[in-house]
Amino acid sequence: MSYQMKFSLLNLIIWLVVAVLFLSVFLTGNTIENWGDNHAKTLILAFLFAIGYLGQLILRIIFRKRKNVIIRDERDEYFLNKALTSSFVATLIYVFIVAISLYTYYEKSGLIPVAWIWFIAYSLIIVANIFTSGFAIFFYRKGGN
16 A cells, blocks of 8 residues: 555545534534534534644654655556546535535525534535545555555
């Protein structure tokens, strides 16, 4: 298994954990209705993203410290470019589906709770990281790595 494949796998695990915890915090209780009044959940979500970004930073530091090892070659660049292209398209589709779903659901009332806008913003970061790592793993496996 190449170093880039290992990095993608560990990065995927980090962001999947963040995603599960994010959904469990965001979708419990009256978070949607009381978004502005619940500062504890806002801080918890910020902490979760700090965990995700710090975990990603630590992975990058660890994987750059390898001596006398080829960390990335042409195949890695090819797989990563395909993964980024695919994750970009998948992320755009995700945003479109969520936005249209919220519009359709709240169309009659004319107002979407502000918590859903925060949900889109937070989840977009999670989804982009998961899609990028997931597609990288997919293309590495498809390419025989």
